[in-house]
Amino acid sequence: MPQLEVDGAALTYDDEGPHDGGGVPLVFVHGWTANRRRWDHQAAHFAVRRRVIRLDLRGHGESGGAGVKTVAELAGDLIALLDHLGVRRCVLVGHSMGGMIAQTVALSHPERVERMVLVNSIGRMAYSRGRGLLMGASTLVPFKVFVAANIRRAFAPGYPKDEIRAYVEASAGTPREVVMTLYGAMRAFDVLDRAGEIQAPTLMIHGYHDIQLPVRQMLRMAMAYPDAVVRIIDAGHELPVEKPAELTAAIDAFVTDKPA
16 A cells, blocks of 8 residues: 655655546545544545545555644645645545544635545534543553454444454554544544534434434534535434445535435
């Protein structure tokens, strides 16, 4: 896989599909403790006819590096990758923390974002009581227990337990420093008061059963956006893998202006 060195970290990425025609590139950004493979279904669908870029964020997946302390720093890594690839304008698709990164880019570099898709993401972190208790217990329980508790509750009831275990194991492979530092970074994330500045047409697509970042928080964000479309799907927080076909179809309809 190709890599780009940014501030001492080797960032692994995929750059697939035709580089001419088919519209501006789609850039997929995964969430906390995940990796670029979360977008396998979407990449396979879109790369047939348009350029698709996805990366492992610093300290995640096959990317190196640690020490990142804010969502803005991760957004800086993304901009560095887009500069390296010569991408001046794109459709940004971000899941959870990836959606926070996308919003940060849309605010700091609005000329780079043609459209934006926020998947199970919000503009201001407001922990539920359960998430707050997990945060408080984060230093009192073994690291793998903390990660497992967060990942298991991300899926809607009834999702196959074997598959959840596989995601728990993958997430636990993310370095502890990265996991805990970015947990704090998400807690500090807040761009809700600036949401009105984001002019890019935005699709906000959320899982009805998301207890990590509840629907009501997303709806509060949607009301502040000048140009937002909201879609609710019968799933939890992990829409890219819980309902991949539905998510792909919704993104496709949005980026091509087709009826959903």
